[in-house]
Amino acid sequence: MALTIYNTLAREKQVFKPIDPKNVRMYVCGPTVYDFAHIGNARPVIVFDVLFRLLRHTYGESHVTYVRNITDVEDKIIARAAERGVSIRELTEGTAKVYQEDALALGNLAPSIEPRVTETMPEIVSMILALVRNNHAYVAEGHVLFDVSSDPDYGKLSRRSLDDMIAGARVEVAPYKKNPMDFVLWKPSEGDMPGWPSPWGKGRPGWHIECSAMGEKHLGETFDIHGGGIDLQFPHHENEIAQSEGAHHGKPIANYWMHNGFLQVEGEKMSKSLGNFITIRELLAETKFGGQAWHGRVLRLAMLSTHYRQPIDWTVDRLLQTKATLMEWARLLHGARAAEAPDGEVLAALEDDLNTPSAMAAVYGLAGAARTSEADRARLKRTLGFLGLYADERDVDFAVGQTVDAAQVEDLIAKRNAARKAKNFAEADKLRGDLTALGVAIEDGPKGTTWKVVS
RNA sequence: GGCCACGUGGCGGAGUGGUUACGCAGAGGUCUGCAAAACCUCGUACCCCGGUUCAAUUCCGGGCGUGGCCUCCA
Numbered sequence A: 001m002a003l004t005i006y007n008t009l010a011r012e013k014q015v016f017k018p019i020d021p022k023n024v025r026m027y028v029c030g031p032t033v034y035d036f037a038h039i040g041n042a043r044p045v046i047v048f049d050v051l052f053r054l055l056r057h058t059y060g061e062s063h064v065t066y067v068r069n070i071t072d073v074e075d076k077i078i079a080r081a082a083e084r085g086v087s088i089r090e091l092t093e094g095t096a097k098v099y100q101e102d103a104l105a106l107g108n109l110a111p112s113i114e115p116r117v118t119e120t121m122p123e124i125v126s127m128i129l130a131l132v133r134n135n136h137a138y139v140a141e142g143h144v145l146f147d148v149s150s151d152p153d154y155g156k157l158s159r160r161s162l163d164d165m166i167a168g169a170r171v172e173v174a175p176y177k178k179n180p181m182d183f184v185l186w187k188p189s190e191g192d193m194p195g196w197p198s199p200w201g202k203g204r205p206g207w208h209i210e211c212s213a214m215g216e217k218h219l220g221e222t223f224d225i226h227g228g229g230i231d232l233q234f235p236h237h238e239n240e241i242a243q244s245e246g247a248h249h250g251k252p253i254a255n256y257w258m259h260n261g262f263l264q265v266e267g268e269k270m271s272k273s274l275g276n277f278i279t280i281r282e283l284l285a286e287t288k289f290g291g292q293a294w295h296g297r298v299l300r301l302a303m304l305s306t307h308y309r310q311p312i313d314w315t316v317d318r319l320l321q322t323k324a325t326l327m328e329w330a331r332l333l334h335g336a337r338a339a340e341a342p343d344g345e346v347l348a349a350l351e352d353d354l355n356t357p358s359a360m361a362a363v364y365g366l367a368g369a370a371r372t373s374e375a376d377r378a379r380l381k382r383t384l385g386f387l388g389l390y391a392d393e394r395d396v397d398f399a400v401g402q403t404v405d406a407a408q409v410e411d412l413i414a415k416r417n418a419a420r421k422a423k424n425f426a427e428a429d430k431l432r433g434d435l436t437a438l439g440v441a442i443e444d445g446p447k448g449t450t451w452k453v454v455s
Numbered sequence B: 001g002g003c004c005a006c007g008u009g010g011c012g013g014a015g016u017g018g019u020u021a022c023g024c025a026g027a028g029g030u031c032u033g034c035a036a037a038a039c040c041u042c043g044u045a046c047c048c049c050g051g052u053u054c055a056a057u058u059c060c061g062g063g064c065g066u067g068g069c070c071u072c073c074a
Helices: A039-059 A075-084 A088-105 A121-133 A162-168 A209-219 A230-247 A280-285 A296-304 A316-333 A344-351 A356-370 A374-386 A406-421 A425-437
Strands: A004-007 A012-015 A024-028 A064-068 A137-140 A143-146 A183-188 A203-205 A223-229 A254-260 A263-265 A312-314 A440-445 A448-453
Touching: A004 A254, A024 A039, A024 A209, A039 A064, A039 A223, A039 A254, A039 A263, A039 A280, A039 A296, A039 A344, A064 A209, A075 A088, A088 A280, A121 A137, A121 A143, A121 A183, A121 A209, A121 A230, A143 A230, A183 A230, A203 A209, A209 A223, A209 A230, A223 A230, A230 A254, A280 A296, A296 A316, A296 A356, A316 A356, A316 A374, A344 A356, A356 A374, A406 A425, A406 A440, A406 A448, A425 A440
Parallel strands: A024 A064, A024 A223, A223 A254, A263 A312
Antiparallel strands: A004 A012, A137 A143, A143 A183, A183 A203, A440 A448
């Protein structure tokens, strides 16, 4: 079966045809590193990691290039660094490191390239020069602005017309703009603000140009897939298209645009003012959400349980259910060997525009078969590994931060079994109650009593 | 105000113009000292109102609800 992708540009599912099967190229907008990433930021990272894995499987591991940038120049970074009294570099390096650790903990592969804006200045400046040369940009009061009226296709991704945008605009229009929708490519930096030399004086790039420049630098003028959150569709991606295609004489920047849906927390928009703002780090290492810390793979599977284009509601309930599922699989797979290839049904579901819920249905079927068949166990292990959902964890590993005293548990079990032998069932049941209170469930099997930590 | 998504059984969540996934929870059963695990059985749901159609949850229109973008938030 062929991979199909919902292309935002066309508003329909299309069969994916790479420009060069020997080098399939994907760009995904990464974080602006001024603060820890929140759980909403994790969605595109996980979703496009699954796509990365699928592409690697289809075209070969060495034939896919995945670029996910780190934006380390931005006004919010400048403000935050000043606020904390640290250097910009300290702030961005520290935040980027946490981001990479978080991404890894969520079971993601590292992208092929993680470029930084600070390392892309020459390319940014030369792209702006090209835009000025092609009459798509103009200089005004030390700024360089993109002239939207020069681009008849402006608005093609978000399907808005310039007229609509201007009518609905509530933006304060800078006096030096020719058109209210014109956006900044380069702006002046004064005093000790971070700045780089340019033909227009010391300055720094505007918000959108960095992605255009990094895409071109690492993937060429036209690449296959561009991904990101739906909220970036306008203006960020629209402007990326305008810039890259303006600089490249109309050559498309990407053939397929993919957008993941928004995330809500317990039915509400996540926001600092509502007090439900939650970072990946807090979910992994603190007990702020749902009273416990969560294993990264729990967060990953929870994210993949909804199709990427649907809105997702991030709830404690969902995490509890997901965790139980993963613990079950981990118990089932302990000691299993991995098969050669992931399950065909799962792959087929993923090839249908990354239908992860449908893929999970196939996984459940496999898990059922795996209870009695060693071959299916092997296949399940390989498939979950492929999805980034299993790497030989034990079930207890998913119960993050819930430590139990194994010696105490064994002792209680021994006492209970003694009571059972003596047919003192009232005492046996009391001891079981004690174990339950410790968060331990027991099973009397033919080979004796086993126990496990439960959520 | 303008533009755009989404609304499925108790919960989560695919999908489809007519045979209605899958997971969790729940009910009954086999089993068990009691349980658990395992296994078997059980759920005809698709926001509202019109329209198209032999037939709509699925297509079209309107309404309501939720959310997104237009305020450099993925």
